[in-house]
Amino acid sequence: MTLLEVSGLRVTYRTEDGPVLAAKDVSFSLGRGEILALVGESGCGKTATAMAIPRLLDDTRATIGGSVLLDGVELTALSERRMRDVRGKDISVVFQEPMTSLNPAFTVGRQIGEVLRQHTGLTRRQVRERVVELLDLVGVPDARRRAGSYPHELSGGMRQRVMIATAVACDPKVLIADEPTTALDVTIQAGVLDVIRDLREQLGTAVILITHDLGVVAEVADRVVVMYSGRHVEHSPTAAVFDRPQHPYTIGLLDALPARAALRGGRRRLTEIPGLVPSPATDPDACQFAPRCPRATAECTAARPALTGADGGDGHLVACYHPGPRRDA
Amino acid sequence: MTDDTPVLEVEGLVKHYRGRAGTGTVRAVNGVDLSIGRGEILGLVGESGSGKSTIGRCVARLTAPTAGRVRLLGQDISAMSRRELRPLRRDVHVVFQDAYSSLNPRTKIGDIVAGPLRQHREGDVRERRGRAAEMLERVGLPARTATRYPHELSGGQRQRVALARALVMRPRLVVADEPVSALDVSVQASILNLLLDLRSDLGFSCLFITHDLSVVEFVGDRIAVMYLGGIVETATRQELFAHPQHPYTQALLSAAPVPDPREGRAGRRVVLRGDLPSQTSRVPGCAFHTRCPVAVDRCRTDAPVLTGITAPDHLVSCHLVTPEAGGPDITQGGNGLVHHTS
Numbered sequence: 018m019t020l021l022e023v024s025g026l027r028v029t030y031r032t033e034d035g036p037v038l039a040a041k042d043v044s045f046s047l048g049r050g051e052i053l054a055l056v057g058e059s060g061c062g063k064t065a066t067a068m069a070i071p072r073l074l075d076d077t078r079a080t081i082g083g084s085v086l087l088d089g090v091e092l093t094a095l096s097e098r099r100m101r102d103v104r105g106k107d108i109s110v111v112f113q114e115p116m117t118s119l120n121p122a123f124t125v126g127r128q129i130g131e132v133l134r135q136h137t138g139l140t141r142r143q144v145r146e147r148v149v150e151l152l153d154l155v156g157v158p159d160a161r162r163r164a165g166s167y168p169h170e171l172s173g174g175m176r177q178r179v180m181i182a183t184a185v186a187c188d189p190k191v192l193i194a195d196e197p198t199t200a201l202d203v204t205i206q207a208g209v210l211d212v213i214r215d216l217r218e219q220l221g222t223a224v225i226l227i228t229h230d231l232g233v234v235a236e237v238a239d240r241v242v243v244m245y246s247g248r249h250v251e252h253s254p255t256a257a258v259f260d261r262p263q264h265p266y267t268i269g270l271l272d273a274l275p276a277r278a279a280l281r282g283g284r285r286r287l288t289e290i291p292g293l294v295p296s297p298a299t300d301p302d303a304c305q306f307a308p309r310c311p312r313a314t315a316e317c318t319a320a321r322p323a324l325t326g327a328d329g330g331d332g333h334l335v336a337c338y339h340p341g342p343r344r345d346a
Numbered sequence: 347m348t349d350d351t352p353v354l355e356v357e358g359l360v361k362h363y364r365g366r367a368g369t370g371t372v373r374a375v376n377g378v379d380l381s382i383g384r385g386e387i388l389g390l391v392g393e394s395g396s397g398k399s400t401i402g403r404c405v406a407r408l409t410a411p412t413a414g415r416v417r418l419l420g421q422d423i424s425a426m427s428r429r430e431l432r433p434l435r436r437d438v439h440v441v442f443q444d445a446y447s448s449l450n451p452r453t454k455i456g457d458i459v460a461g462p463l464r465q466h467r468e469g470d471v472r473e474r475r476g477r478a479a480e481m482l483e484r485v486g487l488p489a490r491t492a493t494r495y496p497h498e499l500s501g502g503q504r505q506r507v508a509l510a511r512a513l514v515m516r517p518r519l520v521v522a523d524e525p526v527s528a529l530d531v532s533v534q535a536s537i538l539n540l541l542l543d544l545r546s547d548l549g550f551s552c553l554f555i556t557h558d559l560s561v562v563e564f565v566g567d568r569i570a571v572m573y574l575g576g577i578v579e580t581a582t583r584q585e586l587f588a589h590p591q592h593p594y595t596q597a598l599l600s601a602a603p604v605p606d607p608r609e610g611r612a613g614r615r616v617v618l619r620g621d622l623p624s625q626t627s628r629v630p631g632c633a634f635h636t637r638c639p640v641a642v643d644r645c646r647t648d649a650p651v652l653t654g655i656t657a658p659d660h661l662v663s664c665h666l667v668t669p670e671a672g673g674p675d676i677t678q679g680g681n682g683l684v685h686h687t688s
Contacts, residue, residue, distance in 0.1 A: 058530035158619075172621040202393035202557065204618045207601035211617060229530065232560075232603030256607045273535035276560035276605050285542060285564065287535035293500060 020223050021047040021070070021191055025083035028065040028074065037297045039065035041247040042083070044324075047191065050221040052213070054238035054255070056228055058270075060294060062247040063227045067193050070225070071108045072100055088190070106136045109184040113196040115176035119168040125179045126152075126164030132186040151182040154219070155212050174205035181212055188220055195227045210237050231274060235259060240332075243267050246295050246305040249324065253333040263327045263340040265310045266290075272343075304337070312339040351420050352381040353518050353551040354405060359414035359424075361400050370626035374400040376575040376633075377414070379652065382519070387545065387552040389566025389583070391559060393598075395622055396572040398555045402521045405553060406440045407431055419518060436466055439512035443524035445504035449496040449511075455482070456492030459510045466515065481510040484547070485540060502533035506540065513548060523555045538565055559602045563587055571595045574622060574633040577652055581660040591655075591662045591673030594634045600677075616676055632665070640666060640674045 028040040040062040047053050055063040068074050069081045072092065085092040087107060095103065104110075112118050120128060129151055130144045139147060145164075152160035155178040168176055177197060184192055194213065198206040214237055216222045226238060234241055234255065241258045243251040243266070251264040262268045271277055272288035292309040304310070307317040316338050327333040327340055361375040375397040382388045392398040404411045407423055416424045423434055439462070442448045449458055460478040468474065475492075482491055485506040496504055505525060512520055522541070526534040542565065545552065556562050562569055563583060570580045571592065579592040590596045600616045618637045623629050629636065635645040644665050652663040656672050666674040 058532065174621065203559070203601045203603075204393065204597055205621070206603070207615060208617045210603070230603065231531075231605040235605045235607045236603045259605065259607055270531060271605070273532045274560065274605050275535075275538065275558075275564035276602075278564055287539055287564070289536040289539060290532040 018049055019046045020049045020051075020088060022086040023047075023066075023070065023083070024086075026066060026069055026085065027080075027082035028062070028069050029080045029082075030065075031078055031080075035298055038247055038300050039079075039297065040069065041300055043242075043244070043247075043249050044083075045242050045249065045252060047223050047225060049190075049223055050217050052217060052224040052226060052237055052239050054226045054228060054234040054241045055244060056231065056234050056241055057244035058229060058294070060246075060297060061244040063244050064195055065247075066244070067195060067225055067227050068110075070191075070193065071104050071110060073104075073110065102136070105132055105189070106187045107189055108191045108193065109187070109189045111177070111180050111184045111192065111194045111197050113199050115173065115180045115200075116168065118180055119176060121168050124165050124167055125171070126166075129164075129179065129183045129186055132183055136187045147186070148182075151186055152179070154185070154216075155179070155182045156208065157182070172205075173201055174209060177201060177209050178212060181209070181216070185216055185220065185222060189222065191223050191225065192216070193225045193227070196229070197226070198233065199228070199230070206233075213237060231259075231271065232276060243270070247297060247300075248305065248336065250306065250337070251333075251335045252324065253327070253335075254331055257331065257333050261327075261333070261342055263333065263335040263342070264306075264337050265312050265339070266306045268343055269309075312337075314339070350383075352383050352417075353386075353419060354380075354382040354553065355415070355417040355420075356380045356401070356405065357415040357417075359401065359404055359416065360412045361397070361404055361409070362412045365626060372625045373575055373628065374625060375404070375411075378572075378575075378577055380570055380577065380580070382551045382553060385545065385549045385551055387554050387565055387567045389562035389569040390553060390555045390572060391557065391562045391566075391569060391598075392572030393557060393622065395574070395625055397575040397625075398557075398572050399523055401572075402440070402523045402553060402555050405519075406438050406521045407434075408440070436462075436515050437518045439515065439517045439520055441505075441508045441512045441520060441522045441525045443527050445501070445508040446496065449504060449507060451496050453495075454492065455487075455494050455496070455499070455507055458496070458507060459492075459514055461511060462515045468515075477514060478510070481514045482507075484513075484544065485510045486536075500533075501529055502537060505529065505533075505537050509537075509540065509544065513544060513550070516548060517550060520550050520552045521555070522552055524557070525554075526561060527556065527558065534561070541565065559599065571598065574629065575625065576633055576663065577661075578634065578664070579660075579662045580652070585657075585660055589660075589672065591660070591667050592634075592664050593638050593640055593666070593674060593676045596673070596676045597639075632663070639676050642666070 024044040026040055026043040030037040043066050057063050070085050126148045129148045133139055133144045148164050149160045157163050157178050198209050238255045241255050242249045245266050251267045269290040278287050295305050302321050304317040304322050307313040322336045322338050324334045324336045327335045357379050359378040363372040365372050390398045403409045411424050415422050456478050459481055460474040463474045487506055526537050566583050568582050569586045570577045573594045579595045590599050597616050597618050620637050631647045632645045632650050635641040650663045650665050652661045654661050655667045
């Protein structure tokens, strides 16, 4: 059942050097309790897309077009005041760097409690109890004592758990996590990914996970949207995108991974994607990957390919005139 | 020096930093032994605060070790003065993670690459320019790059420039500290391929420092795993990834996300409880015992020594590794473990 429906989303930043088209016509839907990954390299528009949903982009610099429906409510049309209620209560966000998102002057318990005081009618005692419950939920050991700690007294992994506890304090329908484990060591990352999975199990929270790490995608996501230069180029259930990648860019991205090279037991050689990403200021009516694509033909530069169903069905979509699995060997 | 003298030999390396008043000494490296053979790439892998970068800095003598020996091509450089070090600087060069902050923004790329030649008074201007141009070509940059400035290049191109500069003197050893960590995967792939190509062509040895297991598995001939200032395990790449013996190595390998949904989710994952102890604390016994799921009493009091237990070239520092059974299986451990089999 669809909870969030994003269609034709466009994000344009005004800069000194002219407009930057960060997201161009991005559409996807998110079901209840689903984990959807937005994946791509730097500058592909994954963060712009996700932050446009709770309208967390600077109004004076960014314009948002298209439609975002949360449970049938059009978020792009809400007043800023109504939107403030939505943020934190219906949609909440976890950022990459927990130290800069936490206020160093207040205990973590007070910061988590602040969200509860904003959005619920709980008494002080109830807030205190709920904070301890939340810290327990995200796996902070000795939660009652830890609620009285200041951010600098916690490790990076514990701070990120506190951020997640803050984000889910009001039991949001959608949690947006922007590279939540990128700043963490792998042994700590594993624990935080478990927390995200557990939240979905226990609270039924739907998650939009923004990441550049295909390993993280494989571990936690149900579905994947692969982005390139502000557009979604492939959209599929997680297993299918790894087993039967259709878009040449997705294939290139997977083959560039040292971990995949190791898994294939092949030669010590990684596949490179030649060339550079196109300028974000342009949006030609053509496939933007064509200049770097081994399969490009005249068709690819004549008109932009639409996102259409790929072979194999099950909601696997690809924007390419020559889709299909690897053609080497 | 004979042919089989290691390019680099480190013995009992210790590096302590004095912290701010009242914060105590930061015990970054606590007695490390390692060696790198000719043309070999040693991957040094560890998490933040394990001391891996400090080892790199001591090896390149960007900082003086507190104790221990660092022998470069058989010569002990650990206590040399700056003047004594100068001729040896030809033989060891460093590549850092962030090429943007390690390249002078006001210097043209050609002059950046020729910099080491100038410092060592090699040839005249014309010759230096020629060697810099040749090096730029070797790292896959067009000749016109020489007249550009760092800000005009992409991250991947800047890292190629850093490699060209590090290799222009044809050093015997390159210390590469997280050279691809700031790059997108498609760019990272081209830099890793380039590094292996250049190693085959030029024959240098490399201390490759990284936190990324998949990168080290791709690039390292041999791998050393660090935890809290010490090496816990060393083996060839194939051996380490196939038969990790130290509980920390096992936990690290199991925690790394695998970009293959069936492999990753089917495998058993071990999540370590707790955090890395502070680098200012002195952990008695094995440094890993506070988080080790299979630790026994002895681990809390006696520090294990890095030795070859099952094979002479597979070194491990753990009391629980035996010649018969190899390493303990930490997935069989008791408390402190979370299993994910779904």
